[in-house]
Amino acid sequence: MVVGAKSDLNENPLAWLRNRWGVVGGAAILYTILYALWTYFHWGNSRFNPLIANLAFFPITFFTLIASWRVYVDKALNSRIRRAWFLFSLSVFLQIVGDVVAFYEDTILQLNIPYFLSDIFYLAFYPFVLWGLLTLPGVSLDRKGWLRFALDLVLVMIAAWMMVWYFIIVPAVNIQNDLIAPLIAASYPVSNLVVLGGVISLLSRGRRQNTMVRPSLLIFLAGLLCFVAANLLDTYFTVRDVETRGTWIGVGWLMAYIFFALAAIRQRSPLSTSYADSLVSQLLDILPMVLPFAAIGMGYGLVIFVARSNLTFDNSDVRGVFFGAAVLTVFVVARQIITLRDNLHLNDELRQFSETLEQRVAQRTQELQQSQEALLASEKMAIIGTLAAGVAHEISNPLSAIITSSEHLESELNVKRLSLETLGDYLAVITRSASHAMHIAQALRNQSRGRTPELVSQKISDVLSEALMLMEGQIKRWNRVKVVKEIDPDLPPVLCDRNQIAQVVFNLLNNARDAMPQGGAVKLRAWHDGAHVRIEVSDQGVGIPPEMIEDLFKTFFTTKPIGKGTGLGLSIVREIVQNHKGTIDVKSDGAGKGATFVVTLPIAT
Numbered sequence: 001m002v003v004g005a006k007s008d009l010n011e012n013p014l015a016w017l018r019n020r021w022g023v024v025g026g027a028a029i030l031y032t033i034l035y036a037l038w039t040y041f042h043w044g045n046s047r048f049n050p051l052i053a054n055l056a057f058f059p060i061t062f063f064t065l066i067a068s069w070r071v072y073v074d075k076a077l078n079s080r081i082r083r084a085w086f087l088f089s090l091s092v093f094l095q096i097v098g099d100v101v102a103f104y105e106d107t108i109l110q111l112n113i114p115y116f117l118s119d120i121f122y123l124a125f126y127p128f129v130l131w132g133l134l135t136l137p138g139v140s141l142d143r144k145g146w147l148r149f150a151l152d153l154v155l156v157m158i159a160a161w162m163m164v165w166y167f168i169i170v171p172a173v174n175i176q177n178d179l180i181a182p183l184i185a186a187s188y189p190v191s192n193l194v195v196l197g198g199v200i201s202l203l204s205r206g207r208r209q210n211t212m213v214r215p216s217l218l219i220f221l222a223g224l225l226c227f228v229a230a231n232l233l234d235t236y237f238t239v240r241d242v243e244t245r246g247t248w249i250g251v252g253w254l255m256a257y258i259f260f261a262l263a264a265i266r267q268r269s270p271l272s273t274s275y276a277d278s279l280v281s282q283l284l285d286i287l288p289m290v291l292p293f294a295a296i297g298m299g300y301g302l303v304i305f306v307a308r309s310n311l312t313f314d315n316s317d318v319r320g321v322f323f324g325a326a327v328l329t330v331f332v333v334a335r336q337i338i339t340l341r342d343n344l345h346l347n348d349e350l351r352q353f354s355e356t357l358e359q360r361v362a363q364r365t366q367e368l369q370q371s372q373e374a375l376l377a378s379e380k381m382a383i384i385g386t387l388a389a390g391v392a393h394e395i396s397n398p399l400s401a402i403i404t405s406s407e408h409l410e411s412e413l414n415v416k417r418l419s420l421e422t423l424g425d426y427l428a429v430i431t432r433s434a435s436h437a438m439h440i441a442q443a444l445r446n447q448s449r450g451r452t453p454e455l456v457s458q459k460i461s462d463v464l465s466e467a468l469m470l471m472e473g474q475i476k477r478w479n480r481v482k483v484v485k486e487i488d489p490d491l492p493p494v495l496c497d498r499n500q501i502a503q504v505v506f507n508l509l510n511n512a513r514d515a516m517p518q519g520g521a522v523k524l525r526a527w528h529d530g531a532h533v534r535i536e537v538s539d540q541g542v543g544i545p546p547e548m549i550e551d552l553f554k555t556f557f558t559t560k561p562i563g564k565g566t567g568l569g570l571s572i573v574r575e576i577v578q579n580h581k582g583t584i585d586v587k588s589d590g591a592g593k594g595a596t597f598v599v600t601l602p603i604a605t
C-alpha cells in the first residue's frame, strides 16, 4: 500500500490530499475564501463585525490543533517528529487560549487597550514553535553548529528589530507617546522572522540527512510567511491605533493556520522525495547561507539610510538605530570568529589527512603488490598443472605402447614362439614410441632452456623429407587425416638446425590434424621464392577467427582441453623461426574455412 502511494505521490504532488483530512482541508480553504468575501463585503450589521472577526478564527484554529495533534499521536511516525508536533500543537493551543482571552477582553470586558493578557499567550507561540523545530530529526548539530545557528538567528532578530524599531515603533511613539504597546506589537513580526529564519536554515540542513520532514516543513514555511506578513501589517496599524479586526490581516492569519494544518496532514502521508529536488528546495539550500548576510545588509543599510537622511545624533530614534548597529556588529564579529576558527580547524584536519594519505597510499601499494604476487604465483601453479597434465598425457601414450610391446615380446619368448618377423615389428613399435616420448621431452627442455639452433647449411628439401619420415608412423595412425606433400626436390640450401625445423613441421602438422576432427587433407608445400624458401602447411579444418590470430603465438594460449593442448606449440614454432631469421604468417578466412601457416626462411649465401 505504501509503495503504491509512494509512486502515486511521485506522479502527483498533491496525492497526499486524497483522503478524509484532505477533504476537511478543502472545506477549511473554502471557509477562508468565504471569510475573505466577508472581509470585502462586510455583510450584515456592522455592530457584529468585531464579534464575527473574533469568532471566525475558532473553526480553523481547532482544525489546525486537531491536525497537529493527530501527528503527535501517530505511532507509526518517528518519535522526534511526534515530539515536534506535540510542541506545535501546544503552540496552536496557546493561540486558541490567546483568542479566547482576547475575545473576553474585547467583547465581554470591552477593554480599550490594544495589548493585554492575550499577548502573553500569543507570544508564547514562538518559543514553542522554535523548540518544536529544533526537535525535528535531521537537525542534529554539533556544539559549534548550534552556536552558529543561534548567532544567525540573533543576527536576524537584531536586524528585524532595527527595521521594526525605525519604521514602526518610533513613528508610533511619536504619535502615541507610549512605548510599551508598540514594543509588544513589534515582538510579533520579530519573533516571526526569527522562527522563519530557523525554519529556512533547518530545511537546508535536513535536506541531505532527512527527507522525512522536508515536504511538510515547506508547507509550514508557507504558513509562516503568511504569519509574518499579517503580523507586520497588524503591528503597523495597531501602533497607529487603527482597528485591524475584520480586515485582510485576518485572512492572512487564517491562511497561515490552514498551511500549518496542511503541513500536519502532509507529515502523516507517505513520503515523496520529489520535493527534495524541486526548485524551491534548491533555493532553500542557498538561503541559510545568505540569511545572516541579508540581516547584516539590512541592519547596516538602515544605518546608512538614517545617516543620510537624519544627521542629528541626539534624536532617540537615530540613537536606537546606531545602538542596534553596534550590537549587530558585535554578533557579526562573533560569528566571523567562529567561522574563522572552524576553517582553521578544517585546515588542520585537511593537513593531517594529507599526511596520513601518503602513508595509506604506500601501504595500499604494498598490499596490492603482495596480492599481485600471490595471483601470479597461483597462475603459475595453474600453468604448471596444465603443462604437467599435457606432458603426462603425451608421454603416457608412447610409454604404454612400449610397455605393451615389451610384455608381448616377453610372453612370446616364454612360450618360445617368437619369430624374427614379430620381433622386428615389436622392436619397431618400441623404437618409434620411445623416440616420440623423447621428442616431447626435448621439446620441453628446449622450451625451458631457450633454444640456440645449431645452424648448418643444408638442403631444406632433405630436412623436410627426413622430418616427414620421422613422423610417418604417427601420421599413419591419424584418423581420416592424410598429408599431401608438394615439396620441390631441388630446394636451395638454408642455414638451419634440422631437428628444430623438424619440430616446426611436426607442430604445424599436429595442429592441422587437431583442427580437422572430421578428417580431411593437410597440404605440406615447400617452394623457392627469390631469396627465400617458403614452407606452407594448410588445412581444411575449423579455421581461426580474426580476433584470435593475435593470441595464437602467445605462450600457453590454447583452446584445446586440458591434457590435449599446452599452448606451447606455436610459441615454440615462432621462436625457432625467428632464431633462423625467418618469419611465420598465418591466414584463415574465418571459422570453418581452414588455416594456412607459411614459414619463410632466407636462403644460405
Ligand code: ADP
Pocket: 507, 511, 512, 515, 539, 541, 542, 543, 544, 552, 553, 557, 558, 559, 560, 564, 565, 566, 567, 568, 569, 570, 571, 594, 595
Ligand atoms: P596447442 O596446440 O597446445 O593448443 P598451439 O600453440 O600449438 O598450442 O596452438 C595454440 C592454439 O592455436 C590452438 O589451441 C588452436 O586454437 C589454434 N590453432 C593452431 N593451429 C591451428 C589450425 N591449424 N587451425 C585452427 N586453429 C589452430
